Amino acid sequence: MRALYRLGDAPAALTVYADAREALFEHLGLEPGSDLQDLQRAILNREVAPDPVESRAVIMAAAPSRHVPAQLPLDVRGFTGRLNELAQLDAVLAAAAKQQTAVVISAIAGMAGVGKTAVAVHWAHQVRKEFPDGQLYVNLHGFDPTSSPVSSPPTGLSRSRWIS
Numbered sequence: 626m627r628a629l630y631r632l633g634d635a636p637a638a639l640t641v642y643a644d645a646r647e648a649l650f651e652h653l654g655l656e657p658g659s660d661l662q663d664l665q666r667a668i669l670n671r672e673v674a675p676d677p678v679e680s681r682a683v684i685m686a687a688a689p690s691r692h693v694p695a696q697l698p699l700d701v702r703g704f705t706g707r708l709n710e711l712a713q714l715d716a717v718l719a720a721a722a723k724q725q726t727a728v729v730i731s732a733i734a735g736m737a738g739v740g741k742t743a744v745a746v747h748w749a750h751q752v753r754k755e756f757p758d759g760q761l762y763v764n765l766h767g768f769d770p771t772s773s774p775v776s777s778p779p780t781g782l783s784r785s786r787w788i789s
Contacts, residue, residue, distance in 0.1 A: 626661070630668050638668050693759035700750040701743045714748045718755060737768040 629638035642657070642665045649655045657665075666672075714731060721727040733741045746762075753760055766772040 626664050626668065635668055635671075639665065642668075693757070694761055695753075695759060696762040697749050697753070697760050698746055698762060701747055704743065704747045707740070707744050707747075710744050711748055711751070715752075718752060722755075 626638040626641045629635075629641060642661060645661065646657050649657055656662075710733070717729055717731055721729040733745055735741050749760055763775070765775045767774055
């Protein structure tokens, strides 16, 4: 709203307010917060002086930001070995890239304490650019002296999308 108004387009700024107000009320049953209401009032009263030169510079300098989840634990410092396992995971990813509709689920099996999580986390850090929509991490507590294993979906996941 502020950018549109400062660019000299008060009607468009007020349209943004109206659209936001309608969406907030329709989806959440809420009115806009005081910051938005104050900005709308200032635009209606022409209290905010348009400064198109400054606004254009700010708009041009601001790169579009996209927030994506990045939940990976820290990579293992000094990770060594497991080249064969990492190569296998790379091969699965490369094969999946050739089939655009492929959904790949990989499992790393082994005894407790052999480094399954370390391999998975290390590999995930290596290929994170292949997943621009983000990386999620769920600790299933398969062996944890302080917690029971996870048996139901984490909050926010439907049971139909959860595989135990």
